[in-house]
Amino acid sequence: MPLMYPLVFAAFLFSAGVYGVLARRNAVMVLMSIELMLNAVNVNLVAFNAYLRDELVSGQVFALFVIAVAAAEVGIGLAIVLLIFRNRETVNIDEVDLLRW
Amino acid sequence: MNGQEVAFLILAVIGGLAGLLVVTSRNVVHAALYLVVALASVAGVYLLLAAPFVAFVQVIIYVGAIVVLILFGIMLTRAPVGRRVLDNTLRARVGAFVVGAGVFIMFTVFLGGAFGDERIENQGATATEALGESLFRNYVLPFEAVSVLLLAALIGAIVLARRD
Numbered sequence: 001m002p003l004m005y006p007l008v009f010a011a012f013l014f015s016a017g018v019y020g021v022l023a024r025r026n027a028v029m030v031l032m033s034i035e036l037m038l039n040a041v042n043v044n045l046v047a048f049n050a051y052l053r054d055e056l057v058s059g060q061v062f063a064l065f066v067i068a069v070a071a072a073e074v075g076i077g078l079a080i081v082l083l084i085f086r087n088r089e090t091v092n093i094d095e096v097d098l099l100r101w
Numbered sequence: 102m103n104g105q106e107v108a109f110l111i112l113a114v115i116g117g118l119a120g121l122l123v124v125t126s127r128n129v130v131h132a133a134l135y136l137v138v139a140l141a142s143v144a145g146v147y148l149l150l151a152a153p154f155v156a157f158v159q160v161i162i163y164v165g166a167i168v169v170l171i172l173f174g175i176m177l178t179r180a181p182v183g184r185r186v187l188d189n190t191l192r193a194r195v196g197a198f199v200v201g202a203g204v205f206i207m208f209t210v211f212l213g214g215a216f217g218d219e220r221i222e223n224q225g226a227t228a229t230e231a232l233g234e235s236l237f238r239n240y241v242l243p244f245e246a247v248s249v250l251l252l253a254a255l256i257g258a259i260v261l262a263r264r265d
Binding site: 001002003004005006008009012014015016019020021022023024025026027028029032033035036039042047050051053056057063064065067068069070071072074075076078079080081082083085091092094 | 105106109110113116117120121123124129132133136139140143146147149150151152154155158159162163166167170171173174175177178179186187188189193194196197198200201202204205208209212213216217219220221222224227231232235236239240243244247250251253254255257258261262
């Protein structure tokens, strides 16, 4: 299989995630777009692992690390979103401007 | 074109369409369900790239845990429906589209220039044994760091979300 196949697929998923992060104003949707971007990175890691035939399987090991960090990130992210919703009755990230002056 | 490439193209089209629908859908719950499709097709791509363990971890953690977590988040934040509450203004969306398309074109051109002729040779699936050996011999320190990170995230999420 040409190496470009997974690379283009990953680039497409990543760009969709970039679009989602910038175009959405609901915090949960932004988190979903971030998940798409992290998945694109994982596809790249696994593809290059297969291409280089790494003896240490580094690509797959790092893909596992990224998955674990993504799980931690989404847990914390949703807890923060929940807290914002409880305090301000909205998850619209345009209205959460406490740190902006 | 062999069977592996055909299977990959089918999975990539399904995953790409689902990914697009995740970021354009008007309904949050639909977007979360499209996310399941996109993540599952990425798991299929891992299988085709000879990484079965990562594929199963992807299904268990992403489809099984993260999407369920996101669905809970949607339920607990009173999911709004409609273009106006979910998306930015048209101007911001056009800008976002330009940035997204630019990133895609940039990646495709640069990676095509660097790796356009390279091929992934057919190979046997990575044994879970080899993965575990590498994880616990060469990468044991980052592994421990990730476990501490997960513990910190667990405690942090509980502290943030509990009512006093």
